[in-house]
Structure formats: structure tokens, C-alpha cells
Amino acid sequence: MSLFYPRESLDAFPKHLSPGYKSTVKRSPSKPLIIVPHTLSELSGPVYGHDAIEDGDNDLTRQHGGEPLGERIIVHGCVLDEDRRPVAGALVEIWQANACGRYVHVVDQHPAPLDPNFTGAGRTVTDKSGYYKFVTIKPGAYPWGNHHNAWRPNHIHFSVFGHSFLSRLVTQMYFPGDPLFPFDPIFNSVTDEKARNRMIASFDLENTVPDWALCYRFDIVVRGREKTPEDVH
Amino acid sequence: MSELTPSQTVGPYYAYGxxxxxxxxxxxxxxxxxxxxxxxxxxxxxxxxxxxxxxGVIYDGDGKPIDDAMLEIWQADAQGRYASPADSGARPNAAFKGHGRSATDASGGFAFHTIKPGPVPGPDGKMQAPHVVFAIFSRGMLRQVYTRMYFPDEAANAGDPILALVPADRRATLIATRPERGGQTVYRFDIRVQGDGETVFFDV
Structure with missing residues (x-):
């Protein structure tokens, strides 16, 4: 499969410097990035198969002695390339706060309780259709120090591998209708509304399991397009 | 029109995952x-x-070490083969994946144990000097930045088609140093995200 990776597609991404998110001010390059051709070093990328995961790695509610507190949810979808073809065998990793908005990370000092039955990390590998599925708990909102009364909207962090190292994506999945959207500089660092909305999962009634868990659908599109005859000069 | 899912920061709390x-x-x-x-x-x-x-150590625009960055590397094996279906010369079943991930420590330090990669094919049939691709993620980075580490004392650096695109006065930011350490082959590659001595990052 011969793929190419148009730079224009990256217009959907946030800029490196987005001053509303204060940490970007000292952590963004100040000199212009050097444009380089895509060589084999960029067009190739790591492959992780099913040996990278263990049974149950995608169920964050069954990693401890008991069930975590909170609203049990299913999060599923497909990893796709820019032609919306499935990316099979892609490693998908997630991490998130618990239902109270607290991460197990030692640096998180938000005075909300940890849940002894919830770590908040999961991983899986997509199948031939690019499909992945997690069972977890809906994460809570939490405060952060970016500005006065700053709160992050509910979100799940995603790390995804695609066809090449250029397809590598770290992003965040948000939940529909979150009242914190207008106030969050990380969410709004994506300036195009349509692109921003692609980070919001959709509520999936069809796959909601009666008497058990709500379901959210989150398709992820990573870099990579098939070369078409008119692209080959 | 592309419909990419936008990138977002890895944030400060990725480590446990x-x-x-x-x-x-x-x-x-x-x-x-x-x-x-x-x-x-x-x-x-x-x-x-x-x-x-x-x-190496990664520094922010104030010269302060970044203690919550995550660095990933991607490299060929010693024979210059990538463990990827995109490399026709690769051995897809090789255990050596060529991909690694390091979290920085309290001093902004990161480290990888690996093998020295061989030269790999480049554009127009030219070979590229041995190098390691870095993708860097961090709180305060809304998308990853890409750079490359080259090796000192490689004659091939002079003919490398990517280094040739970098202004001469900034090339040194991409070339590791070789500190003496008994019994070990160590390459030191400090990364300055912004400001004086800013590392060259690539638009790919």
C-alpha cells in the first residue's frame, strides 16, 4: 500500500502556540519548522499486534477486586485513515480521570477521592475493520490552574498508531453537550468548529446495553491517503 | 477534504497509562x-x-527542564531496515521494533537503550546518514514535534539530504555528542524546545 501524507490536512490541528493555554507559551518552537520531504524514516512506523495486549486490557472496570464507582460506559469506534479506510492492527491506548475527576497520577493533587477500584488506563488493538472497544467509567470534570475557575470538560485521553510514524496521534475524546466547552482553551485550541466537533463522541443508543451501560461512538481519523493516479507525477 | 481528528496535548498525567x-x-x-x-x-x-x-535533557523556553514530557523514538536496525510494512527490505517478524518511549524524570532527563541504526534510503536514491526520529509530547504541546538525532563522527552526515535542508548554523542541534563513559557507548542529545539554541524541528 502506497500512501502519502498531505501537510494541508494538518490545518485541522491546533497551532503549537495557543496562548490561551498558558503552558504552550514556553513549550512551543519559536523558529519556523523546517519542511523536509517524507523519507522512509517518516513513511514507515511501528507495528503492534495482539501480542502487545492481554485479555481484559480494554475493560477498565475489571482491573481491581471490585467495580469502580461512577457511570459505566462503553466507548467504541474505528481508527480510519484519510480515505476513511480502516487502520487494522493499530494500538490504541487510553487514560483518564475517575468519576470524581481525579487521576491516579502522583502529581494530581485535586482534593477529590481516588477510587481503589479504578486506575484509569486501558489499551487495545484494532481488528480488521479498524474497530476498537473499551468499557470504562465516565470521567469527571476537574479544576486546573490555567486561569481563574478553570475546569477541564470531561474527556478521555487517546494515543493511537496509524500506518506510519506520521500518523501518530495523541488526542482527547470529549462528551456531547458539555457545558465547559466554551471555556476550555485546550478544546478551543482547535479553531475550526467542524474539526473541534470531531473530538466529541456521539451518543450511541443503538449500542447502549439495556440495564447496563450507555454507549458512545468515537471514530478517529489519522494521517495517510492512498495515492491516486493523478497524484503520481 | 481531510477530516483528521485534531491532536490534543498528552497532558501532565499520561504516565500511568x-x-x-x-x-x-x-x-x-x-x-x-x-x-x-x-x-x-x-x-x-x-x-x-x-x-x-x-x-539527554529537554528544556523549555526559560531553560527549565521539562519534567513531564514523553519522547518517542523510531529508528532502523543496524542494517538500515525499519520493522514496518512500508519498508520493502524489512524483516516483518523481527523482534527489534525500533520504537521506544521514555518519560522524563524530575530533572527533565530521558534515556533509551537501543542499537545504533544503519543508513537508510532517502529521496532520489541517495542514502541518509544513520539517524533516530524523535516525536515529542508534553503538557503545553498541543501536537507532537518531530526532530532527528544524528551521530557525531559519521562522514555520511556531510551528504545527508535532510541535514542539507537545515541552515548550517543550526545543524549542530541535531547532532548528538559522545561523552566518555567506561564500557558504554553513550550519545547525548539535549533538546531545547524554544529560544537560544532551539532544536531544529521538522514540518512533516
């Missing part, structure tokens, strides 16, 4: 109870070549 064993370098007994899929030791029993350690 992405680098659960990385905290061993902060405190030996302090790590998260979660199997690590991608670690900072790339060396596998089938890996042929010179074993090396790549280490």
Missing part, C-alpha cells in the same frame, strides 16, 4: 501497576549491532 514503569527512574520502587507495552529499552535478543544509550 503510557509509561507505567518510567517512574522507576524517579524512585526505584515507585511505578504504576500496569504492564508497559512501549518502553525505553529497545534491545531484543535478536538485535544485531552496537548497543548504545541515548540520553
Amino acid at each position: 503510557l509509561t507505567p514503569e518510567g517512574r522507576k527512574r524517579w524512585k526505584p520502587d515507585d511505578h504504576y501497576r500496569w504492564k508497559e507495552t512501549v518502553g525505553d529499552d529497545l534491545v531484543t535478543p535478536d538485535a544485531v549491532g552496537t548497543r548504545i544509550q541515548i540520553e
